Amino acid sequence: MRRKKLVMCESNLSTNHDLSEHEIFSQLQIPPDVPFFVRLDGRRFQAISEKIGVEKPFDEGFAKCLTAAAVAVFQGFQPALVYVASDEINALFLYTAPFRRRIEKIDSIIAGFASSAFSLSVLEIFKKNLAVAFDSRIVVSSSENIPEYLSWRQLEAWRNHNNAYAYWLLRKRGRKPSKAAEMLRGLKTEELHELLFRHGINLAQTPAWQRRGILIYRKPYQKHVGKQVVTRKRIQENWDLPLFSSKEGQALIQRVLEWAKPNKGG
Secondary structure, eight states, X not given: OHHHHHHHHHHHHHTSOOGGGGOTTTTOBOOTTOOEEEEEEETTHHHHHHHHTOOSSOOHHHHHHHHHHHHHHHHHHOOSEEEEETTEEEEEESSOOXXXXXXXXXXXXHXXXXXXHHHHHHHHHHOOOOOOOEXXXXXXXXXXXXXXXXXXXXXXXXXXXXXXXXXXXXXXTTOOHHHHHHHHTTOXXXXXXXXXXXXXXXXXXXXXXXXXXXXXXXXXXXXXXXXXXXXXXXXXXXXXXXXXXXXXXXXXXXXXXXXXXXXXXX
């Protein structure tokens, strides 16, 4: 009797319609030739930083974990560049794009890829075995707006940098989290600077990667192959960035985008 029921169930399954038609977003795509960023944000990174015992307000080891995840995304999916700031990773797809530009695939797989790479780095650097997750969103752009987007994210990193230093100054001086947040609410950048300067902290002299983030890209170099000199590209981690809104920063972005062009110089 049991075998008969199983056979009937299998028979019923074989007559069902193809349920893939209910995957209503699976074929949603970014339009062809449209540049876009994939922005990955760390989920509950404040709690994770407490668990692994990072230095406050910024920890170089934690930044290395973020950068390792960004490099993994770079190697795995070949974006034009990846920008790391605060707890987020921004990957620009300009000349090529994975998964036939399918949004569900891009969001889910790249977020999962970054999450696993970050978790492995936490294990290696902090000796902590944690499950870490990133969420993912797509931000469509244009070739002209790429510098503007990067400047926007860098400005947000600068604001987070200032607030983090001020918050942890108050916390280390005995203020409870809610009290520290209340004391800082509504303060302007100049007021944060003044607060910190009175306690010997000059925000303009903190490490550049804390203020301006980290940029990952491929940089050309010359290599001897037999009797020939050929151009190859290697991954570069730039921890000493200029302001993207400056002439120097704009020039750097343009060079990086030029280096990212496919089939150029080997």
